[in-house]
Amino acid sequence: MFDTNEVPHRRFNPLTNEWLLVSPHRAKRPWQGQVEDAPPDTRPQYDPTCYLCPGNERIGGNKNPDYKGTFVFDNDFPALLTDVESAEDTRHPLLKAHTERGICRVICFSPRHDWTLAHMPVKDIRRVVDTWAQETTTLATENPWLTYVQVFENKGAMMGASNPHPHGQIWATEHFSQEVTKEDAAQKAYFEAHGVTLLSEYLAEEQRRQERIVFANAHWTVLVPFWAVWPFEVLLVANHPVQMIADLDDAGRDDLAEAVSQITIRYDNIFKTSFPYSMGFHQAPVNSGEQPHWHLHAHFYPPLLRSATVKKFMVGYEMLGTPQRDITAETAAARLREQATERFA
Numbered sequence: 001m002f003d004t005n006e007v008p009h010r011r012f013n014p015l016t017n018e019w020l021l022v023s024p025h026r027a028k029r030p031w032q033g034q035v036e037d038a039p040p041d042t043r044p045q046y047d048p049t050c051y052l053c054p055g056n057e058r059i060g061g062n063k064n065p066d067y068k069g070t071f072v073f074d075n076d077f078p079a080l081l082t083d084v085e086s087a088e089d090t091r092h093p094l095l096k097a098h099t100e101r102g103i104c105r106v107i108c109f110s111p112r113h114d115w116t117l118a119h120m121p122v123k124d125i126r127r128v129v130d131t132w133a134q135e136t137t138t139l140a141t142e143n144p145w146l147t148y149v150q151v152f153e154n155k156g157a158m159m160g161a162s163n164p165h166p167h168g169q170i171w172a173t174e175h176f177s178q179e180v181t182k183e184d185a186a187q188k189a190y191f192e193a194h195g196v197t198l199l200s201e202y203l204a205e206e207q208r209r210q211e212r213i214v215f216a217n218a219h220w221t222v223l224v225p226f227w228a229v230w231p232f233e234v235l236l237v238a239n240h241p242v243q244m245i246a247d248l249d250d251a252g253r254d255d256l257a258e259a260v261s262q263i264t265i266r267y268d269n270i271f272k273t274s275f276p277y278s279m280g281f282h283q284a285p286v287n288s289g290e291q292p293h294w295h296l297h298a299h300f301y302p303p304l305l306r307s308a309t310v311k312k313f314m315v316g317y318e319m320l321g322t323p324q325r326d327i328t329a330e331t332a333a334a335r336l337r338e339q340a341t342e343r344f345a
């Protein structure tokens with residue numbers, strides 16, 4: 001045993017079988033808590049130039065309906081296409097390539113141009129949860145060649161989001177992505193060895209220790225994972241092993257909406273800014289039979305480190321070696337826990 005608050009050490013991520021480097025001694029300098037000026041968010045409720053606002057025309061000529069809740073459409077510039085014939089390049093074993101088919105959709109979370117998930121009432125986020133569930137089911141049913149439906153949101157200019165209107169994406173693919181491949185293998189190996197899901201056992205240990213849990217309700221827990229890489233990275237874990245968002249009952253969906261609301265509000269409150277992040281759900285694969293080893297969860301990966309403008313970069317040793325962090329997961333969890341549960345005005 002050693003003091004993880006003092007000694008540089010490596011931590012293991014059992015979901016991906018990867019390591020990260022933690023350097024807690026570097027974060028010993030006192031926390032200044034300073035708030036640097038972030039540009040004030042002065043978006044209007046409706047922006048006539050926004051291609052996601054209700055009633056507006058998108059590039060390509062399609063017109064958005066006057067939607068009141070969520071609105072889903074096929075991405076006008078999709079990264080993946082459906083009409084690709086399966087083929088591979090086998091000319092040299094070191095130059096492997098294979099065609100990939102997929103479907104890309106956009107989900108507007110709300111008609112309000114000036115909102116984010118952190119502004120939305122929990123009942124409105126619940127509609128987003130239902131849309132995530134419905135889209136996953138529909139895509140999988142209508143396209144039996146799909147094996148995975150990736151639901152995600154890229155929020156904020158710092159993360160490269162091209163439009164501030166609250167929206168997320170779905171990329172559904174013929175093959176597993178890299179992260180899903182890693183997590184599928186790790187969860188399967190754990191389930192076969194122990195007869196319970198990896199995240200059930202992990203969550204039980206976090207509940208015993210109470211060091212990294214930020215928020216919990218009857219069906220969901222928000223925690224900073226032991227192996228977090230990004231400064232305020234969190235994991236949303238279903239309290240009971242469920243495979244798909246669509247498998248959640250009413251209460252489970254309400255609690256998921258509350259968990260999403262709570263983490264996004266706390267994020268915004270840390271630096272009094274609209275907190276950027278990439279988030280996404282890891283559900284079980286689709287059209288692939290029973291998947292008892294999969295345990296529904298979501299990852300939030302925010303880049304901010306010390307203020308509204310100071311961002312963590314994954315460069316240098318992290319590109320050449322392994323990811324590294326200074327503030328520990330326990331410190332980050334404490335800071336998130338102490339935030340107000342209402343968004344700053």
Ligand SMILES: [Zn+2]
Binds near residue numbers: 047050051054
């Ligand atoms: Zn808009």
Ligand SMILES: [Zn+2]
Binds near residue numbers: 183282
């Ligand atoms: Zn995952």
